[in-house]
Amino acid sequence: MRVERASSHPGLMFPKRREVRLEVRAYRGFIERLFAHYDWRCAACHKVTHLTCHHTIKRSRLCRDTFDNCIPLCLGMFGCHDAAERGAFLFTYNPMTERFTVARKV
Numbered sequence: 001m002r003v004e005r006a007s008s009h010p011g012l013m014f015p016k017r018r019e020v021r022l023e024v025r026a027y028r029g030f031i032e033r034l035f036a037h038y039d040w041r042c043a044a045c046h047k048v049t050h051l052t053c054h055h056t057i058k059r060s061r062l063c064r065d066t067f068d069n070c071i072p073l074c075l076g077m078f079g080c081h082d083a084a085e086r087g088a089f090l091f092t093y094n095p096m097t098e099r100f101t102v103a104r105k106v
């Protein structure tokens, strides 16, 4: 793996945990592919709006930036991402379409 140096701190390596993540540029490319895969729509409400990447398993818990873990959800005060963080949705991954379907829990 290529090691990048922080320009403001020459010689300082990024912390080790970065190794579980994609590099920043690769991550941005992944996000674009993910959003395009869902036609730039929120996977829950299908609105074309500000999207963010929701990880069904948190990145902090060593999850991966992959289609089977990431889902585009809309941002905002009453957005689907907020609802997902509150556990309002049930996500089911379909390996055939490489997409999640979203159901609202009752």
Ligand SMILES: [Zn+2]
Binding pocket: 042, 043, 044, 045, 046, 047, 073, 074, 079, 080, 081
């Ligand atoms: Zn939404």
